[in-house]
Amino acid sequence: MRPIYFMRSCLSKPSESKTIKSIIRPVLFKPVLALSILGVGGLSTAQAANQDSDYDSAASMSLISLNDEAVAAEDDSDNLSEVANMLEVADDTDDAIDSVRDESALDDELNNELDTDDVEAFDTEIPVESAQVPLNAISPETLKTFVAVVDLVRREYVDAVNDEVLFNNAMSGMLTKLDSHAEFLDAEAYENLRAFTEGDVGDVGIKATYQPNDGYWVITEVIDDSPADQKGIEVGDYLHRVGGFRLDDNRQANDVEQLLSGIAGTQVDVVTSKAGRRKHTTTLQRNNSHPQKIEIQLVDGIAVVKLPAFQNDSREKVLDGLIGLDAPISGVLLDMRDNPGGLLTSAVSIASLFMSDTDVVQVKARQSDPRILSTTGEAILKPLPVAVLQNRYSASAAEVLASSLQAENRATIIGEVSYGKGSVQSVIPLNDEQAVKLTVANYMTALGKEIDEIGVEPDVTLTGSENTWRQQALDLLSEQALGTGVRFVRNPSGSAGTRQSDADN
Numbered sequence: 001m002r003p004i005y006f007m008r009s010c011l012s013k014p015s016e017s018k019t020i021k022s023i024i025r026p027v028l029f030k031p032v033l034a035l036s037i038l039g040v041g042g043l044s045t046a047q048a049a050n051q052d053s054d055y056d057s058a059a060s061m062s063l064i065s066l067n068d069e070a071v072a073a074e075d076d077s078d079n080l081s082e083v084a085n086m087l088e089v090a091d092d093t094d095d096a097i098d099s100v101r102d103e104s105a106l107d108d109e110l111n112n113e114l115d116t117d118d119v120e121a122f123d124t125e126i127p128v129e130s131a132q133v134p135l136n137a138i139s140p141e142t143l144k145t146f147v148a149v150v151d152l153v154r155r156e157y158v159d160a161v162n163d164e165v166l167f168n169n170a171m172s173g174m175l176t177k178l179d180s181h182a183e184f185l186d187a188e189a190y191e192n193l194r195a196f197t198e199g200d201v202g203d204v205g206i207k208a209t210y211q212p213n214d215g216y217w218v219i220t221e222v223i224d225d226s227p228a229d230q231k232g233i234e235v236g237d238y239l240h241r242v243g244g245f246r247l248d249d250n251r252q253a254n255d256v257e258q259l260l261s262g263i264a265g266t267q268v269d270v271v272t273s274k275a276g277r278r279k280h281t282t283t284l285q286r287n288n289s290h291p292q293k294i295e296i297q298l299v300d301g302i303a304v305v306k307l308p309a310f311q312n313d314s315r316e317k318v319l320d321g322l323i324g325l326d327a328p329i330s331g332v333l334l335d336m337r338d339n340p341g342g343l344l345t346s347a348v349s350i351a352s353l354f355m356s357d358t359d360v361v362q363v364k365a366r367q368s369d370p371r372i373l374s375t376t377g378e379a380i381l382k383p384l385p386v387a388v389l390q391n392r393y394s395a396s397a398a399e400v401l402a403s404s405l406q407a408e409n410r411a412t413i414i415g416e417v418s419y420g421k422g423s424v425q426s427v428i429p430l431n432d433e434q435a436v437k438l439t440v441a442n443y444m445t446a447l448g449k450e451i452d453e454i455g456v457e458p459d460v461t462l463t464g465s466e467n468t469w470r471q472q473a474l475d476l477l478s479e480q481a482l483g484t485g486v487r488f489v490r491n492p493s494g495s496a497g498t499r500q501s502d503a504d505n
Contacts, residue, residue: 146170172283179439180243181425183267187433189285193265201309201340202264202286204228208239208256210249216240217247217256219272226288233272233282240279241271254466258338258393263309264289266437296321301330301485302477304470307350310342310397315349319380319488319496328485331385331477334401335470337415341396344424344443348373351404353381354411359446360404363424372446380488380496385480386411389473390458391466395419402456403445412480413458414473422452 150166168184175182185193192202205226208217217239222229239247242259262268266286273279294317295306303322307314322329344361351360352375362370388402388411399418405411424441444450460476462469488496 175436175438176283179423181423181437181439183437185265185427185435185437188287189265189267190427190429190433190435191265192285192287192289193263193427193435193437201261201292202266202289203257203261204268204270204284204286205288206233206239206260208247209253210247210251212249214238214275215249217251223288227284227286228270228282231282231284233270237272237274239270239272241269243268254338255393260286262286262340263342294318294321296325298325298327298329299474300478301328301481302333302474303329303331304333304335304474306335307339307398309339310344310346310350312343312346314342314346315353318350318353322381322488323490323496325488328487329384330481330483330485331387332381333387333389333470333473333477334411335389335473336394336398336402337389337391337466337469338393339390339395339398340393341398341421344373344397344400347397347400348375351375351401352377353379354384354386354405355379355408356382358404358408361400361446362444362448363441364443365441370444370448383486384482385477387473387477387480388413388415389469390415390418390456391469392416392419392455394456396421396423399451399456400443400445403449403451406456406459407445407447412460412476413456414460414476415458415462415469417457418455420451420453420455422450422454 150163150170153161153166154163168186172184175184183189205223206219206228207221208219210216211218219233219235219237219239222233222235239256241247242256245251245255245259247256260268260270264286267283268286269281269283271279271281292308292311294308294314296318297304303325305318305321307318344363348360351358355375356379358375359372360375361373363373364370386405388405390398390402390413394402394415395418399421402411402413402418406413422442422444423439424443425437426440427435427437429435442452462472490496
């Protein structure tokens with residue numbers, strides 16, 4: 001795989017003819033994950049709830065001048081003003097960056113994971129207008145202001161703050177302002193996200209219930225040493241907002257649980273308050289991880305497959321579960337309620353169990369035409385009727401699978417409109433302990449329909465308590481069930497196979 005280069009730029013003085021000189025260091029990035037993730041669990045808006053205050057906040061503030069006298073002397077070894085001075089240095093143009101390509105992790109994942117020879121690489125060549133950035137693209141004053149703010153925080157903030165913390169926060173803020181799915185991953189978050197591909201889902205370590213007397217959701221449990229505990233959230237705090245969702249009496253306990261949960265390593269903003277005090281926004285990483293498993297039950301001859309997320313081995317686990325039933329199967333109900341997504345390629349491999357030679361999803365990167373991902377291999381479950389059960393928290397890769405089955409009239413979609421997340425994130429390592437999760441593409445259904453902020457419309461809409469939905473879906477699917485079931489066995493080669501059963505279902 002060609003290396004991806006990290007470019008550090010030094011800004012020259014204003015000139016219409018000069019451009020930024022870039023110092024190119026051949027740091028090899030190893031993109032390991034191409035994720036279609038963070039459905040509802042990944043929503044992390046930067047908008048905090050309105051801050052109520054019963055006192056004049058200006059009374060507790062004082063103005064600090066940013067004039068020359070306020071900056072520490074230049075001979076101070078810790079002073080960042082030297083960095084500001086560096087920004088005044090004029091450098092010649094380095095044309096070498098024109099030929100550097102930024103190879104997407106998604107591209108690597110699609111070629112390696114899907115084992116297809118016909119998937120073209122995304123064209124991620126750096127455009128000339130981006131490779132040679134004119135000086136007026138980033139004002140020297142903006143960069144000097146950034147340095148001044150860092151220096152100000154170091155000198156005047158009430159508590160001492162480590163420089164690495166400041167710059168990590170700056171990188172995190174830059175990414176989260178792009179969209180709700182982009183993130184800077186520290187060592188713990190990066191490890192949890194890598195663990196997710198093997199089966200981990202995470203939460204922030206709190207539980208909450210609605211208290212009618214108070215009119216608020218109140219935190220009733222905080223797990224020791226969880227992300228919430230580490231950020232000072234306590235039992236009895238009010239929980240006002242999770243991500244972009246305001247919590248009120250219309251929310252159900254399951255809603256709040258799903259908003260707080262998601263793919264391990266991702267983050268979410270929560271707005272809390274002490275009773276009667278100012279609201280506070282805290283960014284929490286879902287690092288309280290716990291393994292997820294695919295549950296498969298046989299109900300009146302129908303295999304009910306509870307698919308909580310899409311990981312590397314989801315396809316194999318589904319087949320192993322069906323073989324483990326050791327009974328004839330007359331239909332399959334895929335329960336993807338609350339599924340936040342996961343690996344896009346995993347959704348394609350699951351679709352390949354039900355359909356052969358079929359387009360599953362269109363993926364559109366920034367600088368390329370849409371790429372079509374199609375099913376591969378033997379469609380082992382093709383003889384069986386299928387239904388998909390989804391809810392408003394079924395997102396991303398779950399929507400890819402549901403929409404592809406629906407487009408081919410291969411399955412009946414039952415439940416409510418899904419979440420509507422139509423973007424693909426790549427996790428690009430910076431080093432062994434840090435990475436950037438970046439939105440690198442959007443996807444549409446195989447028919448070219450938008451999913452983002454729209455979702456997948458069910459064929460049969462269900463309302464009322466979700467506790468009854470599974471039985472309603474089973475009743476609908478039973479009308480299509482095979483009269484003679486199919487038993488799944490393991491071939492001598494170790495692969496899954498089928499055997500027609502005489503059992504009448």
